Amino acid sequence: MSTFLVYTPPAAGHVFPLVPGLRALAARGHRVHLRTSPELAAQLTAAGIIGGRLEASAVDPRISAHVAASHDPGGRHVDELSDLLARSAWEAQDLHAAVATVRPDALLVDANTYGAATAAQTTGLPWATVVPSVLPYPGAGIPPYGMGLRPRTGPWGALRDAVLWKVVEKAFGKALLPGLNDVRRAEGLPALRSPLEYVPGADRVLVLTGEPLEYPRTDLPAHVRIVGGQPWDPPADEPAWLAEPGEPWVLVTCSTHYQGDEALAATAIEALRDEPVRVVVTLAGAYDSATLPQAPRVRVERFVPHAAVLARAAAVVCPSGMGIVTKAVAAGVPVVAVPFGRDQPEVARRVAQAGTGVVLPARRLDAARLRRAVRSAIALRDRARAVAATIPPGDAAAARFADAAGELLGLRAGRSAPSTCPA
Numbered sequence: 001m002s003t004f005l006v007y008t009p010p011a012a013g014h015v016f017p018l019v020p021g022l023r024a025l026a027a028r029g030h031r032v033h034l035r036t037s038p039e040l041a042a043q044l045t046a047a048g049i050i051g052g053r054l055e056a057s058a059v060d061p062r063i064s065a066h067v068a069a070s071h072d073p074g075g076r077h078v079d080e081l082s083d084l085l086a087r088s089a090w091e092a093q094d095l096h097a098a099v100a101t102v103r104p105d106a107l108l109v110d111a112n113t114y115g116a117a118t119a120a121q122t123t124g125l126p127w128a129t130v131v132p133s134v135l136p137y138p139g140a141g142i143p144p145y146g147m148g149l150r151p152r153t154g155p156w157g158a159l160r161d162a163v164l165w166k167v168v169e170k171a172f173g174k175a176l177l178p179g180l181n182d183v184r185r186a187e188g189l190p191a192l193r194s195p196l197e198y199v200p201g202a203d204r205v206l207v208l209t210g211e212p213l214e215y216p217r218t219d220l221p222a223h224v225r226i227v228g229g230q231p232w233d234p235p236a237d238e239p240a241w242l243a244e245p246g247e248p249w250v251l252v253t254c255s256t257h258y259q260g261d262e263a264l265a266a267t268a269i270e271a272l273r274d275e276p277v278r279v280v281v282t283l284a285g286a287y288d289s290a291t292l293p294q295a296p297r298v299r300v301e302r303f304v305p306h307a308a309v310l311a312r313a314a315a316v317v318c319p320s321g322m323g324i325v326t327k328a329v330a331a332g333v334p335v336v337a338v339p340f341g342r343d344q345p346e347v348a349r350r351v352a353q354a355g356t357g358v359v360l361p362a363r364r365l366d367a368a369r370l371r372r373a374v375r376s377a378i379a380l381r382d383r384a385r386a387v388a389a390t391i392p393p394g395d396a397a398a399a400r401f402a403d404a405a406g407e408l409l410g411l412r413a414g415r416s417a418p419s420t421c422p423a
Helices: 012-027 038-046 061-070 082-087 086-102 114-120 156-186 262-272 307-311 321-330 344-354 365-379 383-390 394-411
Strands: 001-009 029-035 052-058 106-110 127-131 204-207 224-226 249-253 278-282 299-300 312-316 335-337 357-359
Touching: 001 012, 001 038, 001 061, 001 204, 001 312, 012 052, 012 321, 012 394, 029 086, 038 052, 061 086, 082 156, 086 114, 106 114, 106 321, 106 394, 114 357, 127 394, 156 262, 156 335, 204 394, 224 394, 249 262, 262 278, 262 299, 262 312, 262 365, 278 365, 307 321, 307 383, 312 321, 312 365, 321 335, 321 344, 321 383, 335 344, 335 365, 344 357, 357 365
Parallel strands: 001 029, 001 106, 029 052, 106 127, 127 204, 204 224, 249 278, 249 312, 278 299, 312 335, 335 357
Antiparallel strands: none
16 A cells, blocks of 8 residues: 655645545555645545545645635735745645655645645655646647637747747746745755746646646647546535526536635626526625625525536536536536636636637626626537537546556655655
């Protein structure tokens, strides 16, 4: 039996997509130790996920406290790269502490935990970066990441991509490299010259998505594994009201990791109040339902299991977070993607490119536009179902994840013993 230490940010959107793959590893006889927030560890324990070969422990409380305090008194969340880098030194220390306690044979480290990923390189252990979204790395025919641009073919498309990838590399490097290189220096590692060097730095890169959301790649680096999306919801009873006869449902979701997207819930209620649909709004980390407008055939909930709603949904309206998009596309439910930030413009573009939904930029969000977007999305239902039929089941992705993680064990021979936190 081998031991995997899995290090994540304290965010459900980064932890839940790992659950099927981690369970597959445990089913193969491996010990799996998940490092996450105490709340998520408790939730997974209550759901019966943690137990036996699957363990969990809490990250450094300074990390959880930083995340909890990451929106200002006005309620506007600044979820920028500097926010992630601000906790990177704590992550590096925490990763070393976890290695000393767990004594793993291999590491799986979320791509957004820059400090932990840096520290992983000094442990002497084989390790993988886990990317819970589309791969932010150039390739033939791959548009520059983060701009939400359509793919373009031919010489002009290649020229556009080459030029704009340089722009992205420079801008991302300016934001990322000073803070990241500070952590690297503290770990005794050389500075990076380009942010694109971050992806090749791991022994393996496990990307938790696949076609149609991941563009086909003809020149993928040899250590990258596109394992596919693994939709997962915490077990929960299906609410009785969901099965009541009536118009089809439209699911409106806010981000599980707060980003100031309250306007989406309020606008959706105004946009759909007179449409021939029922609406369920899940607020997640957004705000108190008392401030929302009231309307018939609208339910506002903190959480509802997505799978149960998607089975009855005509459309999904969301900020195009990777988790809900993966679930909706796999279920054949068209998406209205309203990206607010992070990787969302890129994910939204993939939805539109696959023909499984439409994009409405957050800056153009109003009731009339959103109403039209929902009608357009519902008209794509046949296309969305056809695309869903081409996606392998989630257990196939979990098996590929376990296969790719297992490759790390073959790299263990010849590695030095795990280090402890540098002085």
